[in-house]
Amino acid sequence: MSNPRSERPTGDHLASELAPQQTLQLIITENTTESTQELIKVAETIGRHLARHVTTSQIRNIFGTVRAIEQDVKMSDDDEQLPLHVQRELQMLRPKLAYQYGRVQGRDDAPDKAAIGALTKILSDAIRLVGADTRRFRNFVDFFEAILAYHRRYGGRTN
Template sequence: MDDFKADFKPEWIKVKLNSLGIKYAQKLGAALAKNYMTTSQIRNVYSEVKRIQATMKGISLTESTTEEHKLKVDLKMDKAYRSFLLLSPKVAYAARRGGGRGIELFQKEFDKMYTAVAECGEHNGELKGKLFKDAFWRFCDLFEAVLAFHKASGGRD
């Protein structure tokens, strides 16, 4: 785990994912494979991320035409954000249960990405829907790249 040398930049989540973020994903995916993290361990988290993404799909955060529509949008975003917040304890549990250097590295790097999204999503306890949605989408893209590079680097099932 100590041989992983790549710096995560929060702006890849908060502002814009760029080619340096993809290079980071490539290095992380390779390091996870080298440290024996299984594809199924990553996919357990990834499937939850995709479920949250599906909850948010189709939510338009432009001005709602009716109060009822605004309430529905707020409820969906709140549900998605609560589910997102629970990812960190789920990853911590998986790391503790699974053990091994790969899952420990994954948890360490996942927490950095997670924190960047959380910082965009909430301010003084109030959900910032558009900022959260945009950051979460970039998080999903980066996470998917890590999974793909893990598998491309020989990550085992």
């Protein structure tokens, strides 16, 4: 007889199911038809899963910061490096994501905690892949925006 609790995935495990590292790398680092198709497919899968377990305000809190950072990059060419202050702001999203994860009560394998943990891991890994590359940053913004859109499409929780 197995314990159903022990079979529930944690955020890290769920992240690797929703957005395997190789797929995430394709989405963030490439600018091809294939990478765009993967972005849409993976964002829909993530958004659908998050809709049941993550509130809109939890996602929008982070996305609002990304939009503010994006304003500093708007006029940059894709082949330019991100300004240092933008790189810093982007990297500082990782602790902000960790804070959001820490605020969710319960065990690491509880569905709501695992979902926010998966989002934290996926976005943190994507941020690492961006580095100082402006084009990669734009791919990251597109990916995050698509996740948010699908979260809404699938009836994302409002509280």
